[in-house]
Amino acid sequence: MSATCNVVVLLSGTGSNLQALIDSTRTGDSPVRIRAVISNRADAYGLQRARDAGIDTRVLDHKAFEGREAFDAALIEQIDAFNPQLVVLAGFMRILSAGFVRHYQGRLFNIHPSLLPKYKGLHTHQRALEAGDTEHGCSVHFVTEELDGGPLVVQAVIPVELHDTPQSLAQRVHAREHQIYPMAVRWFAEGRLTLDDRGASLDGQLLAASGHLIRH
Ligand code: GRF
Numbered sequence: 001m002s003a004t005c006n007v008v009v010l011l012s013g014t015g016s017n018l019q020a021l022i023d024s025t026r027t028g029d030s031p032v033r034i035r036a037v038i039s040n041r042a043d044a045y046g047l048q049r050a051r052d053a054g055i056d057t058r059v060l061d062h063k064a065f066e067g068r069e070a071f072d073a074a075l076i077e078q079i080d081a082f083n084p085q086l087v088v089l090a091g092f093m094r095i096l097s098a099g100f101v102r103h104y105q106g107r108l109f110n111i112h113p114s115l116l117p118k119y120k121g122l123h124t125h126q127r128a129l130e131a132g133d134t135e136h137g138c139s140v141h142f143v144t145e146e147l148d149g150g151p152l153v154v155q156a157v158i159p160v161e162l163h164d165t166p167q168s169l170a171q172r173v174h175a176r177e178h179q180i181y182p183m184a185v186r187w188f189a190e191g192r193l194t195l196d197d198r199g200a201s202l203d204g205q206l207l208a209a210s211g212h213l214i215r216h
Contacts, residue, residue, distance in 0.1 A: 005189030006035045008084040010075075010092040015046020016174060017090040017111060017181050022053045024182035031189040032182075035082040038075070040094055056082070062094060072100040086188050089143065090181070098145045106195040108143040109188070111181050113173050115139060115155055115210075120148035125166040125173065136160050136169055138177045139211065140184040142195050151200040152211030153184045153193060180214065 009018050018037060025032045037050035038058045047057045058078050065071035071094075079087060089110040101108065114124035116139040128136040137157040144150035156176035160169065187193040192203050200207045 003031070004033045005031050005086060006033050006082060006084045007086045007088055007185065007189075008035055008079050008082050009037045009046075009050075009088045009090050010079075011037065011039055011044055011046040011090045012041050012093040013044055013046060013091045015044065015049045015090065017177055018046045019049050020178035021088070021090070021182050021185060022049065022055070024186065030186065032185055035084060036079075038078055040071075040092070046090070068095070068097050069099065072097045076100060076103055086185065088181075088185060095147060096143070101143055101145050104143070106142065107188075109153070109181075109184060110141055110143050110148070110150070111177055112139050112141070112148050113170070113177065115157065116141060116148060116152060123166075125169040128160065129164060129166060129169065134160055136173060138173050138180065140180055141211070142200060151195060151207070152209065153187075153200055153202075153207065154180045154212040154214065155210055156180045156214045176214075 011018055021034060024030060025034060034055050036056040036058060037046060038060060039047050040060055040062045042059045050057045060075055060078055062071045065074065085107060087104050087108045115137045119127045135157050137155055139155045140153045141150045142153065156179065158172050158176060187202060194201050198206055202212060
């Protein structure tokens with residue numbers, strides 16, 4: 001697919017994954033076009049990164065809405081104004097309603113700092129250390145109605161070192177996030193990645209339950 005793939009990114013914080021996506025589109029041959037960055041927090045540093053890159057930004061404060069459904073409906077309206085083929089969650093700290101997820105079925109990505117299905121939710125690095133895991137990592141997945149569930153696209157696996165702390169692990173996992181997220185987004189933009197009833201496929205081949213695995 002040579003056409004441009006419009007992407008809208010949702011975030012609530014620092015936006016280092018957004019930065020990795022922005023950097024990956026600067027190669028000249030990238031089919032990915034980040035059309036807008038939307039945050040539920042006006043002070044998210046990710047918005048500044050977007051502005052610096054000349055990308056449209058919007059702020060939609062969830063506190064101004066009565067309930068999740070109303071916020072999500074307004075969010076859909078804002079997102080769809082940019083006509084995205086793909087919506088990317090990059091540290092968006094909101095649980096999304098079933099209606100929102102269904103609206104973007106097959107074109108909504110999330111990144112999570114663990115080897116899913118392990119450690120859904122928060123404090124993933126701490127939990128991996130406490131469990132004595134020898135490997136840890138991060139996952140990109142299609143979003144379904146199950147929190148941090150949904151078919152896996154790609155996982156990066158790193159070894160847990162003897163002296164690792166939650167902070168040191170977080171740092172190394174983050175570095176891998178910055179590699180696999182742009183990779184997955186590009187696959188999608190090139191039309192290589194699809195989702196159907198059987199799961200996620202890359203180049204027409206059904207992916208394993210773990211998604212495409214990248215080690216070390
Ligand atoms: C990442 O750790 C990601 O896995 C999680 O939220 C964090 C966002 O980090 N979903 P950043 O804002 O992209 O730096």
